[in-house]
Amino acid sequence: xxxxxxxxxxxxxxxxxxxxxxxxxxxxxxxxxxxxxxxxxxxxxxxxxxxxxxxxxxxxxxxxxxxxxxxxxxxxxxxxxxxxxxxxxxxxxxxxxxxxxxxxxxxxxxxxxxxxxxxxxxxxxxxxxxxxxxxxxxxxxxxxxxxxxxxxxxxxxxxxxxxxxxxxxxxxxxxxxxxxxxxxxxxxxxxxxxxxxxxxxxxxxx
Amino acid sequence: xxxxxxxxxxxxxxxxxxxxxxxxxxxxxxxxxxxxxxxxxxxxxxxxxxxxxxxxxxxxxxxxxxxxxxxxxxxxxxxxxxxxxxxxxxxxxxxxxxxxxxxxxxxxxxxxxxxxxxxxxxxxxxxxxxxxxxxxxxxxxxxxxxxxxxxxxxxxxxxxxxxxxxxxxxxxxxxxxxxxxxxxxxxxxxxxxxxxxxxxxxxxxxxxxxxxxxxxxxxxxxxxxxxxxxxxxxxxxxxxxxxxxx
Numbered sequence: 001x002x003x004x005x006x007x008x009x010x011x012x013x014x015x016x017x018x019x020x021x022x023x024x025x026x027x028x029x030x031x032x033x034x035x036x037x038x039x040x041x042x043x044x045x046x047x048x049x050x051x052x053x054x055x056x057x058x059x060x061x062x063x064x065x066x067x068x069x070x071x072x073x074x075x076x077x078x079x080x081x082x083x084x085x086x087x088x089x090x091x092x093x094x095x096x097x098x099x100x101x102x103x104x105x106x107x108x109x110x111x112x113x114x115x116x117x118x119x120x121x122x123x124x125x126x127x128x129x130x131x132x133x134x135x136x137x138x139x140x141x142x143x144x145x146x147x148x149x150x151x152x153x154x155x156x157x158x159x160x161x162x163x164x165x166x167x168x169x170x171x172x173x174x175x176x177x178x179x180x181x182x183x184x185x186x187x188x189x190x191x192x193x194x195x196x197x198x199x200x201x202x203x204x205x206x
Numbered sequence: 207x208x209x210x211x212x213x214x215x216x217x218x219x220x221x222x223x224x225x226x227x228x229x230x231x232x233x234x235x236x237x238x239x240x241x242x243x244x245x246x247x248x249x250x251x252x253x254x255x256x257x258x259x260x261x262x263x264x265x266x267x268x269x270x271x272x273x274x275x276x277x278x279x280x281x282x283x284x285x286x287x288x289x290x291x292x293x294x295x296x297x298x299x300x301x302x303x304x305x306x307x308x309x310x311x312x313x314x315x316x317x318x319x320x321x322x323x324x325x326x327x328x329x330x331x332x333x334x335x336x337x338x339x340x341x342x343x344x345x346x347x348x349x350x351x352x353x354x355x356x357x358x359x360x361x362x363x364x365x366x367x368x369x370x371x372x373x374x375x376x377x378x379x380x381x382x383x384x385x386x387x388x389x390x391x392x393x394x395x396x397x398x399x400x401x402x403x404x405x406x407x408x409x410x411x412x413x414x415x416x417x418x419x420x421x422x423x424x425x426x427x428x429x430x431x432x433x434x435x436x437x438x439x440x441x442x443x444x445x446x447x448x449x450x451x452x
Binding site for chain 2: 037040041044048049050051052053056057065066069070073074077078135138139140142143144146147150151152154155157161162164173174175176180182183185186187189190192193196
């Protein structure tokens, strides 16, 4: 992990500049273990986008995704004694909680559907697979990590992956040499691979 | 075999869906490590084609958490996760890449704030209020003026659309040299800044920003020339600049 993300911009409003310094995941984990409310706020700032996007992708409903996001951070606070830093990082632990909360929500939906079917003889209601598949988690992790890569690589990867632009088109648009663009995309893929490995290694819930 | 295939080469094959040349193919037959590596990279190359846009939870989700846990509200406001705010535009608003603010960077921002204090750069006028449907409406047009000793100018249009606010930046007369141009939003507090993305000086660009960025003090639009040095921080070489109305 490079040292530049999660840092200075979205800092808290009502803290001294010293306290508002960059919080590494390890700092946040330590504070959380010590029961510092501020650390939950820091964790929220760092991971809520990931949790919300994952829940939204899995559930397809914003209100449900908001509820799940709320539950994940409430669970993290109440279950902070269960977090063992020696067994992985906070991001992986939160991912595990998110998986469970999302699975709960899907199960509840399926139960409601089955009840409705039984009660009203409604036909053709489809229950969803009751587990969040790994592919979905991976894609959100990749998107989250991409957002943390430094420019110009980040912009290049976005144009390549989100906009499906060709390398020559990207080179022209950003006025960068073609070789530079190609190299950034290749290294970016390797960078994403490394980050995915690191984060997935910490998600012990699978 | 002890010499493994170059990782960038593996990445290239994965991305371009190319087949390795004969020598590499021979190596892959014999080397499980390179074979696994290529398989893994191909899988990721497929996944990145279908990544979701990152989205941020609405601000009140934190309030709900804080309330449910009985935290003292007010003292623990995490700033909204602006890094994932607005996610439909090509150039999403992104702030995580900005490093720990250095003393130098604070000085840059402070001098910016001072300049803004005497009112330079604001030519913005409110043109229209936001609209709930249809194309984005222009909220303000800001002239970007060259800094002392620099040449070029431009416009930053603040647009309000259904998916949030956008900043459309165009520039003229920026000299194309080595490196790249980057658009920043700098906070009036003189301490914080955020990179919006790379700007093509020829065609301009549109960047997604949170609806309340200006309200939070991120009002100074800055275009810098960045060297290709891998340092994500502001180069200290600002070329043109303007200020969004509050």
